[in-house]
Amino acid sequence: MENQAFLSKQVLSELKQIKTLLAENKTVFNVEELAQYTGLSKSKIYKLLSKKLIPTGNNANIRQKFFYKKDIDFWLMGISREEREMEDEFNKMLSENRKR
Numbered sequence: 001m002e003n004q005a006f007l008s009k010q011v012l013s014e015l016k017q018i019k020t021l022l023a024e025n026k027t028v029f030n031v032e033e034l035a036q037y038t039g040l041s042k043s044k045i046y047k048l049l050s051k052k053l054i055p056t057g058n059n060a061n062i063r064q065k066f067f068y069k070k071d072i073d074f075w076l077m078g079i080s081r082e083e084r085e086m087e088d089e090f091n092k093m094l095s096e097n098r099k100r
Contacts, residue, residue, distance in 0.1 A: 031045055
């Protein structure tokens with residue numbers, strides 16, 4: 001009986017690990033998934049949303065909030081969208097110069 005309980009706990013633990021790995025491969029999160037990914041509470045996420053302090057996806061046809069993983073990763077590292085765009089532009093210029 002103890003062995004069965006141990007195996008059940010082990011299986012649940014491994015399923016949680018699999019779920020975490022699958023979440024890391026997602027490119028778009030909803031609020032609940034974002035809370036799991038970042039460790040922030042859903043209420044904290046909604047507060048950040050109301051103050052427009054967290055990057056969100058934009059689609060007027062979708063009422064539910066969604067978040068791009070790439071934007072969230074940069075946001076968590078403290079890198080603004082403007083900084084990313086400047087870096088992308090710089091890298092594009094470097095790439096074009098190499099082709100010449």
